[in-house]
Amino acid sequence: EAGVAQSPRYKIIEKRQSVAFWCNPISGHATLYWYQQILGQGPKLLIQFQNNGVVDDSQLPKDRFSAERLKGVDSTLKIQPAKLEDSAVYLCASSLDLEYEQYFGPGTRLTVT
Amino acid sequence: GNSVTQMEGPVTLSEEAFLTINCTYTATGYPSLFWYVQYPGEGLQLLLKATKADDKGSNKGFEATYRKETTSFHLEKGSVQVSDSAVYFCALRNTDKLIFGTGTRLQVFP
Numbered sequence: 707e708a709g710v711a712q713s714p715r716y717k718i719i720e721k722r723q724s725v726a727f728w729c730n731p732i733s734g735h736a737t738l739y740w741y742q743q744i745l746g747q748g749p750k751l752l753i754q755f756q757n758n759g760v761v762d763d764s765q766l767p768k769d770r771f772s773a774e775r776l777k778g779v780d781s782t783l784k785i786q787p788a789k790l791e792d793s794a795v796y797l798c799a800s801s802l803d804l805e806y807e808q809y810f811g812p813g814t815r816l817t818v819t
Numbered sequence: 820g821n822s823v824t825q826m827e828g829p830v831t832l833s834e835e836a837f838l839t840i841n842c843t844y845t846a847t848g849y850p851s852l853f854w855y856v857q858y859p860g861e862g863l864q865l866l867l868k869a870t871k872a873d874d875k876g877s878n879k880g881f882e883a884t885y886r887k888e889t890t891s892f893h894l895e896k897g898s899v900q901v902s903d904s905a906v907y908f909c910a911l912r913n914t915d916k917l918i919f920g921t922g923t924r925l926q927v928f929p
Binding site for chain 1 (some may be wrong): 919
């Protein structure tokens with residue numbers, strides 16, 4: 707069974723530029739999560755989708771971050787414009803449904819200079 | 820609110836040494852508790868879990884017991900290997916949300 711796929715694996719941008727990350731969850735998984743992991747900290751949930759609807763985006767900085775999950779499968783997370791403090795690893799995870807085990811992708815490491 | 824506190828690392832051990840990584844939590848209700856492991860360059864993997872008080876989770880020689888009276892879920896392994904070198908995250912789940920600790924880096928030397 708293929709795992710959660712993410713791309714790109716690494717990205718370096720200058721502040722005020724925009725960037726987008728892509729996630730392909732495990733086939734059949736209804737729930738998809740985006741986490742931000744700043745160096746030296748644990749992952750923090752940014753947004754959670756159930757199929758193509760948003761369940762929780764209370765921790766998403768909506769002035770600069772946006773995410774979508776069209777058709778309830780792949781998802782993209784966008785930052786526009788980026789700030790230095792957005793440098794982090796962005797992790798995507800999926801689960802069969804709410805409250806099932808979450809499976810994590812390898813992450814995208816973003817560096818904002 | 821919900822939170823997880825882990826011992827700071829790095830934890831440095833020689834191969835075959837005994838490992839303990841401390842984890843305590845604060846939560847309303849009755850959370851499930853987890854240990855995740857992150858190997859270099861990889862995503863988080865679930866290592867073990869416990870869903871109620873006094874449950875013991877175990878996997879790959881690691882184990883942790885859900886202690887409600889001390890609100891703890893300490894990770895232990897009797898004999899570590901070089902291949903166990905990784906970052907270990909303690910986490911709790913209340914309703915559907917995973918709350919992670921800050922992680923503890925383990926370095927095992929031959």
